[in-house]
Amino acid sequence: MRNRGGTAREQFAARRDIVRLLPRAGRRLVAGLVAVNLVLGCLPVVFTVATAMVLGRVPAAVDAGLDSGAWDSLVTLFGVAAGAFVARQLISPAERAMAELMTRRIDGQVYDELMAASLRSPGLGPLEDQQALDALRTAAREVEFGVQSPGRAATGLLALIARYTELTGSAIAVGVVFSWPAAVALVATVMLFRHGQRGGLRRYAKTRSLLAADQREIDYLRELAGGAAAGKEIRVFGLAGWLRQRLRDTHLRFLEPLWAERRRIYLWPFVWFSVAGLTVTGVVFAVVGATAHEMTLTGFVLTATATLSLLRLAEHYPEADLPTAIGMRAYDSVRRFAEHVDAHEEDSGPVRRQTVPEPVAAIRFEQVGFRYPGHQRMIFDGLDLTILVGRCTAIVGVNGAGKTTLVKLLARLYEPTAGRITLDGVDIRAFPVEEWRARLSVIFQDFVRYESSVADNVGLGAVGFLDDRAGIREVVDSVGLAEVVDRLPRGLDTRLARHLTDGTELSGGQWQRVALARALFALRHGSRVVVLDEPTASLDVRAETGFFEEFAGLAEGATTLLISHRFSTVRHADLIVVLEHGRVTEQGGHEDLLARDGRYAELFRLQADRFVDTPDTVRAVEGAVR
Numbered sequence: 001m002r003n004r005g006g007t008a009r010e011q012f013a014a015r016r017d018i019v020r021l022l023p024r025a026g027r028r029l030v031a032g033l034v035a036v037n038l039v040l041g042c043l044p045v046v047f048t049v050a051t052a053m054v055l056g057r058v059p060a061a062v063d064a065g066l067d068s069g070a071w072d073s074l075v076t077l078f079g080v081a082a083g084a085f086v087a088r089q090l091i092s093p094a095e096r097a098m099a100e101l102m103t104r105r106i107d108g109q110v111y112d113e114l115m116a117a118s119l120r121s122p123g124l125g126p127l128e129d130q131q132a133l134d135a136l137r138t139a140a141r142e143v144e145f146g147v148q149s150p151g152r153a154a155t156g157l158l159a160l161i162a163r164y165t166e167l168t169g170s171a172i173a174v175g176v177v178f179s180w181p182a183a184v185a186l187v188a189t190v191m192l193f194r195h196g197q198r199g200g201l202r203r204y205a206k207t208r209s210l211l212a213a214d215q216r217e218i219d220y221l222r223e224l225a226g227g228a229a230a231g232k233e234i235r236v237f238g239l240a241g242w243l244r245q246r247l248r249d250t251h252l253r254f255l256e257p258l259w260a261e262r263r264r265i266y267l268w269p270f271v272w273f274s275v276a277g278l279t280v281t282g283v284v285f286a287v288v289g290a291t292a293h294e295m296t297l298t299g300f301v302l303t304a305t306a307t308l309s310l311l312r313l314a315e316h317y318p319e320a321d322l323p324t325a326i327g328m329r330a331y332d333s334v335r336r337f338a339e340h341v342d343a344h345e346e347d348s349g350p351v352r353r354q355t356v357p358e359p360v361a362a363i364r365f366e367q368v369g370f371r372y373p374g375h376q377r378m379i380f381d382g383l384d385l386t387i388l389v390g391r392c393t394a395i396v397g398v399n400g401a402g403k404t405t406l407v408k409l410l411a412r413l414y415e416p417t418a419g420r421i422t423l424d425g426v427d428i429r430a431f432p433v434e435e436w437r438a439r440l441s442v443i444f445q446d447f448v449r450y451e452s453s454v455a456d457n458v459g460l461g462a463v464g465f466l467d468d469r470a471g472i473r474e475v476v477d478s479v480g481l482a483e484v485v486d487r488l489p490r491g492l493d494t495r496l497a498r499h500l501t502d503g504t505e506l507s508g509g510q511w512q513r514v515a516l517a518r519a520l521f522a523l524r525h526g527s528r529v530v531v532l533d534e535p536t537a538s539l540d541v542r543a544e545t546g547f548f549e550e551f552a553g554l555a556e557g558a559t560t561l562l563i564s565h566r567f568s569t570v571r572h573a574d575l576i577v578v579l580e581h582g583r584v585t586e587q588g589g590h591e592d593l594l595a596r597d598g599r600y601a602e603l604f605r606l607q608a609d610r611f612v613d614t615p616d617t618v619r620a621v622e623g624a625v626r
């Protein structure tokens with residue numbers, strides 16, 4: 001991770017990075033904000049000088065009377081001071097509006113960059129890599145809410161122009177009318193104090209970044225407490241108290257180091273500033289007092305007010321200090337995330353551009369080895385598996401055997417760490433990943449329930465054909481959803497989300513049929529291989545019994561990979577493969593495997609027994625009821 005903020009060189013690099021972001025806001029806006037900040041920096045100096053001159057000239061003007069030139073010049077100077085004051089009041093809101101616009105433009109582009117990096121990744125690697133996820137979440141949170149974002153860092157940097165212009169102007173005033181050494185001493189005091197304070201802020205920023213994991217846990221717990229997803233279980237299990245306590249503990253763990261750091265930032269600079277500031281002011285005023293008889297009234301007033309203005313500039317600049325200290329961390333995170341994505345991309349080897357041929361014989365896993373990034377455990381080790389084209393292959397295995405992982409490898413969401421997967425002898429890495437995926441239609445166990453219309457939920461199986469309404473209608477009817485859809489208030493256009501106006505919610509089984517329809521729709525539009533991960537998990541017994549015949553009819557001719565715990569679902573498959581300990585341990589037809597009396601037969605009988613009323617099971621159930 002880049003460590004911003006330690007040495008002067010790193011601070012310079014951080015500033016340079018902010019400057020590089022500025023052109024994203026548009027040259028005219030940047031030039032406008034620079035000009036406005038320069039003016040905002042000059043106006044207080046003009047006000048101070050004009051006021052001092054007004055005060056210095058009052059005695060002479062009073063002596064000379066209302067019709068005198070001295071009185072006129074007094075009125076003119078008063079007009080200048082008042083003008084400077086009013087102009088500042090008017091220009092400040094304009095500066096804030098321009099700064100808002102700049103923040104939005106820069107953050108918008110940085111967010112786009114982040115999303116592009118996130119979606120650019122062909123695989124899931126970066127989204128399951130803990131460090132990459134940390135970077136993604138930090139970046140997304142800051143940029144999305146624009147609190148301490150890169151956009152704020154950019155506007156904060158420009159706001160410094162106003163502060164330092166005022167500082168320079170006030171120092172010049174003190175130097176010209178009083179003493180250059182005093183001006184230098186005052187500026188040095190101001191800068192020293194600023195340095196100390198910014199050091200504190202940098203430490204604060206660092207502490208904050210070290211607490212990213214706690215911040216993530218807070219986000220998660222908040223989502224859990226406020227979201228509908230966990231709402232049922234929290235209420236049924238009475239988890240509200242546990243959740244509140246955990247939120248409180250995590251919050252405290254997160255906030256306590258921050259509070260401590262904040263105390264250090266506010267307390268010690270305040271003490272040092274008081275000591276140093278009072279000493280320098282005391283010395284300046286002592287010298288002013290001693291030489292007052294040699295000074296004009298204007299010089300005296302100007303020295304006093306400019307000195308006080310200068311010292312006021314040693315304070316914390318809320319519009320600039322925190323945003324420049326923290327804002328770029330989000331941008332660093334965007335870059336770190338993009339680097340992770342690129343690193344994962346390199347892992348998947350060079351992209352070759354061979355066109356995916358029409359499958360003829362088989363897809364083969366050849367001596368495939370795989371472990372998840374960042375994990376040591378081999379999920380597959382020397383896996384050989386053949387998926388025959390045009391046939392239905394079923395994969396069975398206990399929980400955690402690697403069935404879903406196998407699908408992820410097939411869809412190239414991950415690449416094997418050893419061996420290869422081939423289509424008719426060609427390594428699938430030779431095909432452009434998006435072209436390969438267009439030939440696959442995968443419905444995962446946790447398929448996505450898009451908060452969109454029924455038509456979209458089906459049509460997203462082949463996004464280029466979303467306007468094929470007739471095709472969507474046909475697959476919806478073929479999976480037995482016709483009646484359900486006809487009863488919906490807006491038919492196919494009903495949105496499937498209860499919280500949306502006119503939206504509705506489907507049952508688990510109905511959703512599963514929607515997912516099946518999505519797979520079938522993909523098949524109509526160019527996909528050749530259908531993969532269904534637990535397709536009957538939410539179907540009722542009647543629907544499950546008929547599932548295989550129905551689906552086989554609908555997906556006629558397609559290569560099907562079926563993953564299920566339910567043996568009643570897989571028993572009709574052409575080939576059943578038992579996956580265990582990262583390898584294929586048995587394969588064959590249902591009857592074959594039963595006759596072999598191995599693992600498949602054992603698991604099949606175990607499941608079948610649950611549905612057969614043997615005297616033993618009847619006795620057991622009756623005993624349990626009594």
Ligand SMILES: Nc1ncnc2c1ncn2[C@@H]1O[C@H](COP(=O)(O)OP(=O)(O)OP(=O)(O)O)[C@@H](O)[C@H]1O
Pocket residue numbers: 128372375379397398399400401402403404405406
């Ligand atoms: N993203 C991941 N990162 C690390 N390990 C993972 C990841 N996903 C799965 N695993 C591990 O890989 C193994 C295989 O998981 P997989 O989901 O493929 O099993 P499965 O056979 O589909 O299980 P189930 O029948 O329960 O759905 C498990 O031990 C799991 O802990």
